[in-house]
Amino acid sequence: MAKILVQGGNRLEGKITISGAKNAALPLIAAALLTDKPLVLTNMPGLDDVQTMSNLMKGLGVSVERDRDAVTFDAARLSSTKAPEELVRTMRASVLVLGPLVAREGKAQVALPGGCAIGARPVDLHLSALEQMGADITIRDGFVEAVAPDGLRGAFITFPKVSVGATENLLMAATLAKGETVLNNAAQEPEITDLADCLRAMGANITGIGTSRLTIQGVPSLHGTVHPVVADRIEAGTFAVAAAMTRGDLLLENARADHLTAPIDILRRVGATVLEQEGSIRVHCSADTLTATDFTTEPFPAFPTDLQAQFMAMMSIASGTAVIRETIFENRFMHVPELTRMGASISINDRSAIVRGVGGLTGAHVIATDLRASVAMVLAGLVAEGQTEIGNIYHLDRGYDQVEAKLSAVGASIQRVES
């Protein structure tokens, strides 16, 4: 099994180019199912999850051709409407083919994704909303079977809870439904705006983009387009933390400051300087100590849960005590025992983690339990005394494009070794 070794103590300085966002690329790929014309996605990140989603599309009969960072998905003829269990279990975002398949073919079978390390991850919101649009949903042998022989019809849907995936599935399904669909209490993450922008370029009729109320007038068909995947705000936020923790100076190219307002506010309170420039963000810090700062994860535009572990790693070496509340997932503190092994002082009380800053961390053998926890261990290793060995790094490869290369290029002592 491969692992990553990090030698702590280096100050990071230089330029990092931010890749396309994993959490935009995955729904954008699913959107290719909505048309029989080619969809070209550029600025596509090189991630295992993108490969998994592409394999799922091939299994449905979609042709996939990559030319450097541009990938063409051509769903001219579908050979299947079934998303197999092994792929859905590997990556729960596979459930995003459900809405497009029902809208395009009138039927779909998608394995139930099941839970993962961070929580139960149900899909009840996706299913109940599709039923409101006229789909008949049954659960059989671990599969969701959805049929809408007469096609989907527009509906007035209010999500009882903000859900990124449910918003994306229903937004895509509604583009081809008969009549008007209104999605109330829709998620507003930038990745949803990116998906909506792409769907409009494909001929969809969507208003309210970027708000919690999306209105979609169904159209008979969509055509192809060329669409750039929006930059990854979570990758940008991760490297911004690396700059602050190592008291370095990083220029994050292609990063969108307007997608990171809440994390930038925390970074400034901690003591980093954040300069928002055209198409990039510069983060530097020369403070002797970082200042512990509380934060709570909530749906966009509030602080994103996908940066919680990374910011916790930073708070573990800040002066003072930070209270971190995780309101999105019920079990997203698995990085706490791993950080504790490196000398952090953190206690958990239900949905809150109380982080008492310590003078420094020491390298240790640690493992990663989910994608964002794994990169938090890399961040901790950057400032720890000695060497940190991180196992289970397949999590990292799912969501970070060449993380060692990007960090090495700005001064980190980091390498991947086969054990």
Ligand code: EPZ
């Ligand atoms: C997306 O997951 C992201 N994944 C997650 O990123 C991200 O953490 C999450 O949104 C929140 O921002 C992708 O975009 C591929 P949700 P998703 O539906 O859509 C509950 C990463 O590290 N819920 O917004 O699954 C759910 O259990 C990943 O890149 C229901 O109860 O998240 C959670 O508590 C991790 N029923 C909350 O809502 C449902 O039907 C938010 O989930 C759906 C969700």
